[in-house]
Amino acid sequence: AQKVTQAQTEISVVEKEDVTLDCVYETRDTTYYLFWYKQPPSGELVFLIRRNSFDEQNEISGRYSWNFQKSTSSFNFTITASQVVDSAVYFCALTLREDDKIIFGKGTRLHILP
């Protein structure tokens, strides 16, 4: 069975600090897709990134970066120079196919303090 674990329930950092959100996944399939979603206080799910299992290249998008390591089944998310607007719940997620159900982790609530 597939599983996504986000061990950090809640993190607080001061603005401008860097912060890394951890994600560990479990699956026996060799083809899978990993995601990060942001859920701000307004409640919607904002898609941040999708990665397939064959692409281990790390990715950077502005202040966001993702570190995918198949050897440790991890897909960690780093926010550099955090801002108050980054305060949200962040979900890591996994799916086996593009049209398959998405399995979410429990989320990490991130507080960026001014």
Place this chain on the structure above:
Amino acid sequence: EPEVTQTPSHQVTQMGQEVILRCVPISNHLYFYWYRQILGQKVEFLVSFYNNEISEKSEIFDDQFSVERPDGSNFTLKIRSTKLEDSAMYFCASSPPGQISDTQYFGPGTRLTVL
């Protein structure tokens, strides 16, 4: 940019009442989903729908739940007799035919409150 829409944004109902949550997926998408998020918890898969039938459902999706695509644009989730524990945010999602670059697009959610 096309987006998934959901109505209403907030629904309040009495326990035992039927509710219908509505979603309009992106027009060229073929796969449709409902997810649920109880307040403060993770997002959980309820059901997926393809080619006018359910393709997969979770153990949460019991006989109280049903889905329908009554016309070419709407996708609905019906809860026949709501319970207090059905209070949650319900997200609709859709995706086009499987392509590497595509993913599921989520609507803004409907917050259901059962009193």
